[in-house]
Amino acid sequence: xAEKLSLKKGExxxxxxxxxxxxxxxxxxxxxxSIRLSSDKPMFTIRTHFDLSEKGKQGSQLFRExxxxxxxxxxxxxxxxxxxxxxxxxxxxxxxWISDFLHDPEKTYRETYDRxxxxxxxxxxxxYVANMPDRDLDLIAVFLSELKSDVxxxxxxxxxxxxxxxxxxxIGTFAPESWKExxxxxxxxDSHELIGEPDSEQQEQAEGGEKVR
Ligand code: HEC
Numbered sequence: 001x002a003e004k005l006s007l008k009k010g011e012x013x014x015x016x017x018x019x020x021x022x023x024x025x026x027x028x029x030x031x032x033x034s035i036r037l038s039s040d041k042p043m044f045t046i047r048t049h050f051d052l053s054e055k056g057k058q059g060s061q062l063f064r065e066x067x068x069x070x071x072x073x074x075x076x077x078x079x080x081x082x083x084x085x086x087x088x089x090x091x092x093x094x095x096x097w098i099s100d101f102l103h104d105p106e107k108t109y110r111e112t113y114d115r116x117x118x119x120x121x122x123x124x125x126x127x128y129v130a131n132m133p134d135r136d137l138d139l140i141a142v143f144l145s146e147l148k149s150d151v152x153x154x155x156x157x158x159x160x161x162x163x164x165x166x167x168x169x170x171i172g173t174f175a176p177e178s179w180k181e182x183x184x185x186x187x188x189x190d191s192h193e194l195i196g197e198p199d200s201e202q203q204e205q206a207e208g209g210e211k212v213r
Contacts, residue, residue: 047153048088050076052146059143062136069140072119072126075147088149091156095145097196102137103130112195157194159187 007015036043052060060076063069070079075086089098101108105120119126129137152160171185 047150048147048155049150050147052143055139055142056146057143059139059141062140063143066136067129067132067140069129075144085155086144087147088153088155090145090147091149091153092195093145094194094196095141097194098144099138099141100196102132102141103134105130157186163187 050056063073063075064078069075069086072083073079073086074081074083075089079085093101097108097112101120105117105126106122109115109117109120117124120129121127122130149155151158
């Protein structure tokens with residue numbers, strides 16, 4: 001007849017550890033949820049925003065559907081977390097730069113960063129992008145240039161206002177003198193400095209003018 005199944009000592013210990021993990025996970029989740037629900041502060045501050053024009057909306061659709069960009073990128077809450085997020089990219093590069101990159105990624109990356117692309121060049125996985133019709137690429141460039149970021153966002157050209165004594169000390173201690181000649185401290189950079197030629201609309205905004213449509 002069937003013997004009574006009894007666990008060995010090692011098995012009991014393993015089950016106990018495993019069980020403890022589950023219990024901790026459930027308790028942790030319950031605590032986190034109760035904090036989240038009772039707090040009126042958002043858990044994550046969103047520092048990117050967008051205000052799409054008609055062309056921008058068309059570009060957004062191309063980005064998600066025909067262009068299949070969301071297979072590797074993320075923007076406006078759609079796409080994958082595995083690749084490069086393009087939220088806020090319009091505060092980093094000018095529309096002209098984005099358009100140049102989409103049409104000729106290899107050349108544009110060489111000129112800007114002095115390195116080859118990983119996925120966007122001819123024969124690479126996203127090589128097809130440069131072969132899309134000019135009209136599509138232009139609409140996508142409009143869309144991407146309308147994804148903006150605030151100061152303090154990882155895609156912003158400049159970190160939040162205010163100096164940090166800690167960072168000043170770290171730089172004083174660890175950064176070799178030669179770096180000061182070779183590199184610019186991002187904290188002293190002009191906040192509106194874009195990579196690439198700014199187009200007239202962006203320049204207007206940078207000068208504090210109203211955006212006219
Ligand atoms: C196979 C994955 C893949 C696909 C598909 C893809 N990209 Fe990319 N994209 C990358 C990678 C990786 C980079 C970083 C540059 C490089 O090394 O190629 C990048 C960089 C970019 C950049 C420059 C960002 C920066 O900060 O330098 C833009 C703009 C861009 N992609 C737009 C697009 C658009 C628009 C599409 C769709 C039409 C698209 N990508 C499809 C992988 C992909």
